[in-house]
Amino acid sequence: MNLFYLEALFYLEALAAIVLSMSVLMAGAWVVQQRTGNSGWVDTIWTFSLGLVGAASALWPIAGAGPNPRQWLVAALVAIWSIRLGSHIAVRTAGITDDPRYAAFASEWGADSSRKMFVFLQNQGLGSIPLLFAIFVAARFPQSALRLQDYLGALVLVVGISGEALADAQLKRFRTNPANNGRVCDAGLWRWSRHPNYFFEWFGWLAYPVIAISAGDPLRYPWGWAALLAPIFMYWILVHVTGIPPLEQQMLRSRGERYRDYQSRTSMFFPLPPHKGVAA
Incomplete structure (x- = not known):
């Protein structure tokens, strides 16, 4: 064998x-x-x-x-x-x-x-x-010593965790303010994406392909390409299955026209500048 x-x-x-x-x-x-x-x-x-x-x-x-x-x-x-x-x-x-x-x-x-x-x-x-x-x-990955790629992968995950934590903190701060009762959070990162916490969660999973795939010789470690399954799968789950779809349905039921207006001017997933009248 x-x-x-x-x-x-x-x-x-x-x-x-x-x-x-x-x-x-x-x-x-x-x-x-x-x-x-x-x-x-x-x-x-x-x-x-x-x-x-x-x-x-x-x-x-x-x-x-x-x-x-x-x-x-x-x-x-x-x-x-x-x-x-x-x-x-x-x-x-x-x-x-x-x-x-x-x-x-x-x-x-x-x-x-x-x-x-x-x-x-x-x-x-x-x-x-x-x-x-x-x-x-x-x-x-078949090399015991750490490479620049490994540190870059770690940085990617740190950015993902930090961005998600910031989005969570901004949403919590918005919700704990009684003046915002019934309103839609569109402050901070939530002004650029309707789901910035999901975006940064997905972004963090890019760390593993960065570590697993050899930049200098992509065929050196063929198994490393399997690490791409993580961000691909996470994107599919968050954007199309159990993440955004049921959450947006719930928000439409509870916030109605306010959330529809928010959808019309705010990117769904990837952080982008607000654009009136277009839901990305």
């Missing part, structure tokens, strides 16, 4: 371990959701689970050796992302009785909501595989 097939077998084994780990952890999220009745904890557990499994996969031994500097760097990056976002979601969840998005699903599912929620969360765990595999392949 040649080296490529041995390597492919190893990657498949790692992938199976990642799938099993996320399945078990999301089953735990389902138990918490069922017992508390607050589905907001689902996103908290998913974020911490992704950080835990991602860091573990980054530190997966290479040829029996201890973790090299790049493995530690990638593990640290995903851990920092997980702790920041997971803590933010946990604080938000503690202040609500239920997440309106998941509550809408439960209402639609009716008496079968418990079973369908379990299946939904298992699918959410499986949907994390492109993200986790990107982390795994980035950590295993």
Whole structure:
């Protein structure tokens, strides 16, 4: 059996371990959701689970050796992302009785909501595989010493985390002002994008392709190209599936014409200067 097939077998084994780990952890999220009745904890557990499994996969031994500097760097990056976002979601969840998005699903599912929620969360765990595999392949770039690319990847993630944290803080500050009750936040980053927190979340996942793909020799590490799955998948999820579509529907129900006006002058995803009458 040649080296490529041995390597492919190893990657498949790692992938199976990642799938099993996320399945078990999301089953735990389902138990918490069922017992508390607050589905907001689902996103908290998913974020911490992704950080835990991602860091573990980054530190997966290479040829029996201890973790090299790049493995530690990638593990640290995903851990920092997980702790920041997971803590933010946990604080938000503690202040609500239920997440309106998941509550809408439960209402639609009716008496079968418990079973369908379990299946939904298992699918959410499986949907994390492109993200986790990107982390795994980035950590295993075949050179132990850190390169300029690795530092650039770290910078990309820092910018993503910082931008998302700033957007979250601006939105929280807007909502805690009683004068803004019923209004739409269009201050700071929210003037340039209707979902700047989602944009920076997506931007941060570009860190792993930057680390995984060799700039000087793109074919040196073919597995590195799999890291592109992370930003591609995250963009699809945020823009077309569980991110923007249900959130904008909710905002239209609660804010009506005010939100339609906001849509007409503010870019949906990528931060762009406000333009009256055009929704990007």
